[in-house]
Amino acid sequence: MRAHYNNLNFKLDILQNKQQDKNRTHHNTHGQHFYPRTVNLTKIKFTTEEMKLLNNGLQYSIEQPPRKYWTNLIMETEQAIKLMDAKVQNPFRILAAKKLRQIFTSDSHQNVTHKRQAYTMKT
DSSP: OHHHHHHHHHHHHHHHHHHHHHHHHSSOTTOOOOOOSOOOOSSOOOOHHHHHHHHTOTTOOOOOOHHHHHHHHHHHHHHHHHTSOTTTHHHHHHHHHHHHHHHHHGGGGOOHHHHHHHHHHHO
16 A cells, blocks of 8 residues: 555656646746836826826726715615614614724725825826
């Protein structure tokens, strides 16, 4: 039985070595060449900060402060709670109120990066 496992381990070692050799030979030593994500075709000159923000891509979203979506968040939370069974609505309201209070108090500690990006976007 031991000889069988030694044989399997030997085969596994050979396969792993072959796989590592393949990865080494196909690896590009000069690094990957990527095209720039943003190309400025206008006469407008963008600052480096604006170009960094544009290079984040179309899927990148800047975080909005909670005061902008606060009433909508409260209304949607209450509407979702009303869809629940009547027996569990009050405990979920208490949990939602705690979480909403936590979100509202954390507003003062908003990330400076997001504020800067929002300012850059507006300019």
